[in-house]
Amino acid sequence: MTRLFPFVLFSLLILATAPLPVSAQQAGPPPAADDQALPAAAESQRPQATATTTDPAPAMDATPGPPERGRAWYVTVMLVMLYSIVFLICVYMVRHYRFTLNRLFGEQRHPYLDVDEGDWPTVTVLVPAHNEEAVIAHNLEALLDTNYPHDKLIIVPVNDRSTDRTKEIIDDFARRYPDNIKPFHRTGGTPGKSAALKDVTETVDSDVILVFDADYIPGRGLIKQLASPFFDPEVGAVMGRVVPINCGKNLLTRLLDLERAGGYQVDQQARMNLRLVPQYGGTVGGVRVAALESVGGWREDALAEDTEITYRLLLAGWKTVYQNRSECYEEVPEVWPVRIRQIRRWAKGHNQVAFRYGFALLGNRRSSFLEKLDGLLLLGVYLMSPILMLGWILALTLFFLGENPFHSIIAILSVVAYGALGNFAAFFEIAAATRLDGTTRRLRLLPLNMLGFIVSVVSIAGATFSQVMPHNLFGNKLVWHKTERYRKTEHKPT
Amino acid sequence: MNELAGVIVAPLVLFVLTVGWWLLAFFPALRELYQRSDVESLRVVREYDNDVHYFARRFRARVDSYLENTTASSKERGASVSNALQHRIHYLLVRDDGSVVLPPSGDPKGSGVNIVLAPTAVTLPRETALTIELFAANSLHGGEANIFRAILAEQDISLGKGSTVLRWLHASGAIRADSDCTLYGRASSDRLIVLANGCSFEHLHAPRIEFGEAEKPDHDEHSGLKTTPLGPKALSKTVEVTGRRWLIHHDVDIPAGRFIDADIVAIGSLRVGAGCHISGSIKGHEDIQIDQGVRIDGSVVSVENIYLAHDCHVRGPVLSERDIYVGPGCRIGMPQRRTTVNADNLYIAPGTVAFGTVRARASAQVRSGRPV
Secondary structure, three states: OHHHHHHHHHHHHHHHHOOOOHHHHHHOOOOOHHHHHOOHHHHHHHHHHHHHOOOOOHHHHHOOOOOOOOOOHHHHHHHHHHHHHHHHHHHHHHHHHHHHHHHHHOOOOOOOOOOOOOOOOOEEEEEEEOOOOOOHHHHHHHHHOOOOOHHHEEEEEEEEOOOOOHHHHHHHHHHHOOOOEOOEEEOOOOOOHHHHHHHHHOOOOOOEEEEOOOOOEEOOOHHHHHHHHHHOOOEEEEEEEEEEOOOOOOHHHHHHHHHHHHHHHHHHHHHHHOOOOOOOOOOOEEEEHHHHHHOOOOOOOOOOHHHHHHHHHHHOOOEEEEEEEEEEEEOOOOOHHHHHHHHHHHHHHHHHHHHHHHHHHHOOOOOOHHHHHHHHHHHOOOOHHHHHHHHHHHHHHHHHOOOOOOHHHHHHHHHHHHHHHOOHHHHHHHHHHHHHHOOHHHHHHHHHHHHHHHHHHHHHHHHHHHHOOHHHHHOOOOOOOOOOOOOOOOOOOO | OHHHHHHHHHHHHHHHHHHHHHHHOHHHHHHHHHHOOOOOOOOOOOOOOOOOOHHHHHHHHHHHHHHHOOOHHHHHHOOOHHHHHHOOOOOEEEOOOOOEOOOOOOOOOOOOOOOEEEOOOEEOOOOOEEOOOEEEOOOEEOOOOOEEEEEEEOOOEEEOOOOEEEEEEEEOOEEEEOOOOEEEEEEEEOOEEEEOOOOEEEEEEEEEEEEOOOOOOOOOOOOOOOOEEOOHHHHOOOOEEEOOEEEEOOOEEEOOOEEEOOEEEEOOOEEEOOOOEEOOOEEEOOOEEEOOOOEEOOOEEEOOOEEEOOOOEEOOOEEEOOEEEEOOOOEEOEOOEOEEEEEEEEEEOOOEEEEEEEEEEEEEEEOOOOOO
16 A cells, blocks of 8 residues: 555645636636636636626726637647647656656566576577677677577577678588577578568577577576576566666767666566566567467568567467566667667557557457556557657647636646656656666766657657658568667687 | 836846756766766676576685695694684684684684684584684584584585574585574585475575475386376366467366366466376466375466475476465476476475475475465
8 A cells, every 4th residue: 555655646746736627716716817818718717707706806807808709629629639648648657657666665576587497498599680790709609608508509690681791700600519500591581670580480499589689798697597487388578688888988878878777677677567568679588489479470561570579479368578687788879860760760660569459459358457558558658759749739839829728737737848858757767777776876967868858759750750651651661770880890700 | 227127137037047947957967978987887797697506616716725825734733823824814723523723812703714614524512603604625514503604515514403504505415404494595515405394494406405304205106197188178168278378367276187288377376186287387377276196297387376285296497476385295396307496485394305496585494284
């Protein structure tokens, strides 16, 4: 019960600032003289209010006001839209706070982390690689150095039409470790990670598939940690935590480091704790082959195969598990154009999943109510950027139209606008994450995250609008969206 | 003039104050941006692999480095603290008779001593308290109510009744703990751990772990089990079959003496009747009750409690997010297929044998008498 206290308090705050019902307004004191500027709806109710109350300033009321008129239909529509958007933002705000408070004060779930021994499943590690000469050798060396039983481990570098030295490096490793490294070279077929995964999965004969991006450097115990949840017959997918390795490079990488910390340390783990919908992120994670097959395998046309598979598994009654302590380094974008391309790609993929599976999730009897709610909110995360921009436009337009019917809604809007502009609730997540990570000094950069937030909102909104353009709806061409690497090539074939 | 001030100055002051207030948050941000006091990536320990022998390995390396600097003659003589200090090695020696050569102050910690060496097999008297790590080059026989900080032994360790180990212990040979011992942290052996009734622990790891008196032979007593197959529809009309998995959206009660060749997931409680054989794994969203003589080849996973009645055999991991109660005569894992038992609290009846790791997030006890 004590855990509910913050939410009760928050609800009371919202109620305290919420617009009064009409009857309550009528019972209160009359509007002041300068309320002549009040918009139509308020004006239409005004004579009725003055008729039923004792007016302390009759002289004021004697002043002739504007002629009574009904509210234009489009204004009503805009108001309804604006209030709906405010409501949505409030829902997300509550969600962020719920997650953060859970991480700070709630019960933490790590049910599979302590599995030391067992009859480990056979694991195939897929490493999709497209022009990854700078990083692929580090990745393969680290994978070979893990403590997973080597007789149950196959590493498959998936070289998809690389034009640099990637193929040469992979083949060199395969020569040296023929029992554990089985390369898969693609020279044709549909481009893209989803298609590459689909092709290579047909050749896999293991219980579990794990996927690592080529720039990831797994620790010695990571494969065991990621494989252990599959002892649970209900688990269909697992996800670990990615940690930026080039965090200190510049402002962008430092901001992304904060963002990642909030996303994984708080958001993903809270969803795990609360038995909601942790998300498989496509790398540092994996899927049970039987589960994957039961939902039809990877979809070639998926723009975000990770989110896609999370939801298809959820619909089929499989759980995705998040392991916060299964950490792995990754590179984050160091320049803004790369970051913008990355987030646009994520947004499009996420939105695609939202439109494909949103309604199916609502009616899914294998998911609990909370899973449905969280699943839908997670699907709507990227849609909120264009919605938020629309909200800003509506608020400004209504203001200049003179629409200010309920003065107290402005108070709410102010709070929410601040929350939205500064992404306050999400920033709270980041602050909590740095505390949990024990890296609190970097938290001072938090106000600068406003910059990253604005760039993200604009990029995502742009991506979403472009997604609904006819030429994209009907003629989508899949390509390898590769994030630029910043490490130097060091591998010398032996 | 005053009106002009009211019109211009007041809004201007308000604007400046507002902007100033807003910019205030950016000062520490800009300072951190340029000072770069916290730019390191979050430390991910690549070498961390959940190795139960980690402390023992590190301690052995430390002991080895000490012994390299200690002459054999001084060890044989029973080196005094002053002799040890001459080599900058701070240690106490345990003599063959079990007496510890204490520094003049009588306080090991106060003298800067940070290790206790037992070069030969020793037997310690009752109520000995060693609050620094002990290295036994041979076997160690503790007396009653001994207290140790940590122990590393090259051969067997036996702990007397009511003894306590505060941090960890590891033996290349067997570890035997008499009744009512408390083992905090990790206890690992390369061969065997035997805990008597009344012992409590947190983390055990060995090829074979016996709780109380193990009466069962090692051969598979369930190999001749007589069972009749049970299909999914006979178990539940609403079962969803996906490959090997049977997903059932309510409580499940498997009748006694049945054989099921599948993984079972129950979105509710799950009861497995006596003498059943399940070739796959089982998962319950509520309590799992496994009756006597059941054999499960895969894992047993529950969001709530797991109750194993007597003489059950689970070959895979047994994982609970709450508590596990294990009845007498159960076997978990196999000699050639070690496994893991993990829960918040564990209650294990004497007569149970496990192979691999037995670990409690809060506490574990060997005790009889708990009705399952």
